[in-house]
Amino acid sequence: MASAVAAAATPDGAGGWWVVVQVACLGAAVVGLRRHRPAPAVAYWLLVAGVAASALTTAVRTAVPRPAPAVEVGYLLCYPLTGVALWLLARRLRPWSSTRLLDAAIALIGLAQLAWAFVLYPLASRAGLGEATTAGIIALAVCDLLVVTLLLRVAFAVRPGVAAGLLLSSTAALVLTDAGHVIMYVWGRGHAVASPVTSAGWLTWSLLLAAACLHPGIRDVGERPRTGDESATPVAGFIALAVLGPAVLVAAIGIRHGAAAVAHAAVPAALTAALMVTMVLRLGRALRERTSLQRELAFRAQHDVLTGLANREEFRLRLQAGIDALGGAAGPGIGLLIMDLDGFKDVNDTLGHPAGDALLLQAGERLRAAAGSGDLVARLGGDEFAVVSPRLDSLDELADRCVADLARPYRVDGREVHLTASAGVYRGVPASTGEALQNADLALYAAKEAGRNRAERYDPRLRAAHVAHAVLADQLRAAVDGGSGFAVHYQPVVDVHTGRVAAVEALLRFTAPDGAAVSPVRFVPVAEETGLICRLGAWVLERACTDARAWHASHGISVTVNVSGRQLRDPRFADDVLATLKRTGLPGAALVLEITETVLVTATVEETEAVSRRLARLRAHGVRIAIDDFGTGYSSLAYLRTLPIDVLKIDRAFVSRVADRQEKALFRAVVELARSMYLQPVAEGVETGEQAAALRELDCGFAQGFLFARPMPADALRAHLATQLTVAA
Template identity: 50%
Template sequence: FPAMPLGAAAVASGMDAAPHPVMLLPTTIAAVAVGGLLVIRLGLIARVADGQARDLRRSLRQRAALERELRHRATHDPLTGLANRAVLLDRLDQLLAGPDRSGTLAIIDLDGFKDVNDTLGHAAGDEVLRQVAKRLRSVAVGEDLVVRLGGDEFAVLCGRDTDGKARARQALDALRPGYGAGDGEIFLSGTTGLLDLGESATSADALRDADLALTAAKEIGKNQIVVFHTALREARIRRGELAGGLRRALTEGRLSVHYQPVVNLSDGKMAAVEALARWLGDDGVMIPPMQFIPVAEETGLIVSVGKYVLRRACSDARIWYERYGVAVTVNVSGQQLREPDFVDEVLGILSETGLPPQALVLELTETTMITEIESTRALERLRGFGVRVAIDDFGTGYSSLSYLVRLPVDILKIDRAFTSPPAQPAPHHWAFVRAILDLASSLQLQTIAEGIETDQQAHTLRNLDCPLAQGYLYSRPVPAAAIAELLSAWNTRYETESQPYGPQTARPEPTELHRVPAEPAEPQAPDAADPQPDETSRAAVSACP
């Protein structure tokens, strides 16, 4: 090949090694632009990441707050801020799992709080509950736990080395000052059931036993403290057994009805009988009404028991009314009165048994008449058909003149507290009976004196012009067959006598009146099943509080 001239080779070599700066400018600009865009993009990504991080942190904080709120709601009462039942159970489990199992649990129920809601409204009631919570917190010391169990029921759990009864008394004392409610001031008290935790095995047992003590305290009255003892638990078990046995007795037909005569004091004839429930236990022994009637009311079985007694009494009394004009009185509980079909049920039983309405007297306590004021419309309807209404134990309840005018009443039964004077009665003792008799006469109401056990009582009542009497002087409650024989002896005999039985007229000795023929078909009740007259009225199928 021919050799290239030196100058031309040099020129060629220089052009390949160092491009001219003008030629490099576009590349540089592009690189800078790309770098700038990259920086901008990275900045945008960083800002987005920071925003997302802030959002994430905010979400985590909100989630944590929500979790704390949910945990608080799960363990605290929203109205008062106190711990709730779940916290109490957990703390009880901890204390009971400890080696010494020491501590006390007090359950406090506010007396009369329902009236606050009923009269001032629920907003005022809520405010009072918040004030109660604040006061209970003020008496708590150290590890004491104050709990709202629900409604108007609170609890205070104290650990070891604490005088539980003294703390419970402090809590009740703190509740007694007035509470601001609306434009006025109200006053409340508390009733307490107290438990030593050493008595219980589990938290559920502790709550049950403290509640049993609270129930016992309520039975005594307001502002009371009752300490749990095992007899309360045994009584509750016994009540459960009675409730189960009573259910079986209703289905197996082991209830019966006994009758106590109501006597006309002017002639000694039987004017009416009072029907009383009797229960023959599984062991063949009569169970006293004072034991099973409260259980029937507590469990709602009183409605079924009352229905049975009403049907049995109307059936038995039909022939007595037809032959002798003797009426029958049947006790009615408040629960029965609240039944929507009560009127139809009574009228249906009267129609089924053939007993005329005028031969039936429905007997209620003063308390039932007042507390069931709305339900007494049912009694008004029944009175329209001829059924009469009696107030039992008159003078021991409200004894308000206004309700005698407003309520459907035909008969007053004077409680034995007035008709059974002490050994040395006060001069004015019988003045109360005279006042009741005068009141009844002015209102055109009949009266029956209860608890008559002596001739002297009967003589005094005759002199006071009391028309009717009932008590052991004439007869204890007896089966239907015995009533039939007594009617045959008493009413027929007095119809043939030349003079009616009155203050100056001889009558059979009380021993003869008490002599009741045996009834093989039904075992006679022992004395415990036939309480004294004051117990009989309360032991009847009624709604005594």
């Protein structure tokens, strides 16, 4: 404080009141900090400590008539405490960097020019000042410069607000009051003028700090601004500081003459030179940052941020350039590979996205190593990669090499991860990048359909199949929305000993708008892919239950309805089935829900448990559950033991060879397995009398197939059942 050089600055009579006010401010500041807990906490407690040091020193000077000069050092402690606090706050708002250090140096040099002109040089020219007083003023001036520099640094970075304004104004009051008092003292104005003005300024410092700490907005002062220029220092500030040095230099020469002018101008000249050098360094730094930013932006515009490979836009441009170079001419054309990782989603779901990113980095490196020098490797997004290669004669070999390399184990988070890859290969002269990508995608889809972990080459027949697939999907959507085109046929399930119809299986049929019947083998998978299968399944269930109510009442037969995996995974599935039974009046015992082995084998443990709970609930209402296509190669014996199953439908692959002696033994084992688990076996696909005879011999009680009846509409089934009654009569 300035009192360190002018011990009598505050009248002794007012010292007590000054201490009381500062202590009150200290108490208020402590209450505010404990209530709001702003960060960084150390910075705010250091600011409060500065006020405490001032109050303690004033209290000692008031209580002790003639304190030792060393006591005055307590005032000077305010500055290192305040300076460190501002440093911590500035670092939290925006971390220090070489650019920001240069900004601070520029401000410091500019302020040093003012300090030299108005404080230090007049001090050096004034006679009668003791060494201690001179040293104190110099120390105070240096402290002022450092604190003002840090204050400006914080002011440029802090969010605007009441608390921020109070906090900055508090430190500004301290600096301006001390600077004004020192200037008055050095220029010989005495203490009479300085004492009341400066005393009010120092108390203002304490009051403003307390107000800032009490304000709720103090919590946000240390938060980084959401927006704003990170370089921070305004251009106008640089211009003002650049002009300041020459202005002080010219003023010094104009006011003083001779040797005094030269002596006075030497320091401003040196400071001006230092300022210019610092500003040149700052400008050079800014130019380097701009060049680096431009280089980074150019790289990001063309490359994937994660892997460093070409991104989708760069891939598109390079592919288009290759197509343009062909000019539509016939020839070998361009080579394109599209590939992705099979099962990559499971890595993200089980190990997390950071692990997935690490795996993608390894995959990118493998593709880069597999490709040739003239090949472009790109990441199109997610786990999808592409390679554009001019080496058409070795394109297939490149695809096989990429698939093999991507299938090698990955080391992620200390564990080994196994994945495969599928690739689509296209070579030709496409009309556009879109056509090239679509053709390669069709080949990729074919690779996945063929079992994955392989590369497939594009064939024009793939496009025809794709178009037919898309047309069929549109027809199915229109039929579902319009309520036409679908029908339910019923195939009887008979007692192999009596030939009597014991049940019927509801089978969905679809007729295209041109009148052609579409096989379920074609339209059911499309309905699954498009998500229409749930609506279709609900419609079939409603129709089958409605039709079967009369058949069950008159003939005692039940109806079997196929259920898709999507339906089973729906949490509302059991509720929907029970509601359908209630609407149609069909007893639960007259309904059999048929599911396939694949639905169970491909489900997760959690999904299987959820499905089991839904089926058990339906079973409690009398609904029976059947497993369809049993024995098609899936390991489902565990499901037969743990799931609520009633009926086992044996796949036609077993039935077609049941007359063979060796196959008959295997079929007998399946039937005995079903009976041992209290399941009712039903043979599917019976087409010959020999097969039916074998079933009777093996005591497989029920069967269905073309030998007994083909699927038929509801009216035809009613007539068939009526004929059965007539024969029985």
